[in-house]
Amino acid sequence: MPKLKNDRLIRALLRQPVDVTPIWMMRQAGRYLPEYRETRKRAGSFMDLCTNPELACEVTLQPIERYPLDAAILFSDILTIPDAMGLGLYFEEGEGPRFHKPVRTAADVEALGNPDPETELRYVIDAVRLIRRELDGRVPLIGFSGSPWTLATYMVEGGSTKSFSRVKGMLYNEPALLHRMLAKLADAVIDYLNAQIAAGAQAVMIFDTWGGVLTPGDYAGFSLEYMRRIVAGLTREHDGEKVPVILFTKGGCQWLEAMADTGADALGIDWSTDLALARKRVGDRVALQGNLDPAVLYAASAVIRERVAGVLAQFGPGSGHVFNLGHGINPDVDPEHAGVLVEAVHELSRPYHQ
């Protein structure tokens, strides 16, 4: 493997000095880019794009070719594990993800196997290998997985939900069953992320998209506990390099201290929290990643720069900050605005690293 030319992301995640604050954007390989929409059209369905390593590699690299970003993130879906468990993932246009076979009963949970990443999720691991080769050390590659709780919400509901009625019904009525399911998912996520790391992922992120819909007590027991197990089970060093782990619970800003206690290297922060306050709360235990409101990218360049300056000033001097949006970039954003953002972060962060 070629040596990493731009290691800002890894250094910032490990709270080591950097020249400028590194930046990447959640969903940076996505619909806001015309070149992505082009590849997507060629691929056929969204799943055709995800399961084709060459095309997944192509869209992963698109934002890297266009902007001076400091990281690439594997293009994939968060629901690959349940799909490999046999649930039958599919997408209805404009409807979000669906499963042919939702998990509802004890028998459904018992039937869930532990997919072997190198065979049943081979298309993901092959994509990781291919992207690493094509990146040629330009920037690090971030691997990722959904959190067990987040995967479980889709698996039990059979798709997206607003009310979480089925999965919360299970949580409240059959907590032991849900725990068995989450334990299986945690094991599967560990194997999946370790396979991504073995194949070349240089950092990994766990997306807990729906942890924020839980009460504080249920978050601790049904989401955070399983992320803690995953963090403990991951290969944290590969090829002589540390592999940092980032934890992100959308809407989880009230629980940052507990999240820092998992042993993760960094926490993703949405825009509902002031970074200065977040930094004060977690101290030197973890790096922070975030947290510009994605809607700032609807604004004019001068406003984007002003808001970037605000986020940088909130974090303040020193390393341990990876700039990002507080959530994925919206599909209707002008790609030029994303360019303004990336440039502003590099330019305006320099004084904080002297």
Add this chain to the structure above:
Amino acid sequence: MPKLKNDRLIRALLRQPVDVTPIWMMRQAGRYLPEYRETRKRAGSFMDLCTNPELACEVTLQPIERYPLDAAILFSDILTIPDAMGLGLYFEEGEGPRFHKPVRTAADVEALGNPDPETELRYVIDAVRLIRRELDGRVPLIGFSGSPWTLATYMVEGGSTKSFSRVKGMLYNEPALLHRMLAKLADAVIDYLNAQIAAGAQAVMIFDTWGGVLTPGDYAGFSLEYMRRIVAGLTREHDGEKVPVILFTKGGCQWLEAMADTGADALGIDWSTDLALARKRVGDRVALQGNLDPAVLYAASAVIRERVAGVLAQFGPGSGHVFNLGHGINPDVDPEHAGVLVEAVHELSRPYHQ
């Protein structure tokens, strides 16, 4: 007006002693009740139901007839003010609210008038008078309005939104224009709520459904500031009785201290925050209303009782707690489960008031 027979709600909101913790449920007059669905069918469209004082009164009273609730809440929509401003509110089945004339330009904002509640929103004020008469002092009637920021999101977007792209575009690019709009809305809300109070509303609640999508700084400037103005402009006493004001920002638990500083009597709390922690943070300044996860109503009776006990224990002994869900009751909840909830709150809270 007849004397109030059950004044638990008012007393708890004012942090005066009560025998048991009062309870009402957000959206208690709603689709989960077969009798509501029946009236709704008779009415025609949702707006036909809202704008007919007799039918609005009928559905307001339905949950009061069915359960020993401690308050009625006016059945209405949060978007009556923009409708009265001429935007043309309508509902597409399964699509949520829409406006024929969204507010996008400076001219659109300048054109917004201040509706006279007794003429342009007469159907609401008539409903309040009718409900008070029909309630005959059984329980107090809560009036309500959307917050200026929440109203503005619908008015600028033209309906519901996930990305808030247009209204945040206005916030970031034309903040002065948005401020002018919010100031007009705050004036309109003050007049509207004062008219409800004059007509007989014994408490009022401001629903800031979308304050939680803002950054902390923008929440303070674009949402909370206008709710503060409203609180300051309200008639806080009517007919010799105090009229308490409740403020609710969904997802606003990080900002409880600032919300308490508005001068409101009580704060609504969603289920993402521990009530013990919330109480510690706001001290004796305000009462708290909440915060059972609405999804608990999908659970079996024993689980509902256990979770109710948990919320009551979190708040602990003493007055200043109004039991509620952390968000509106879901349409697919079994009405019997709501009955279990109401009974459990009254029964299990008694020891905390001795």
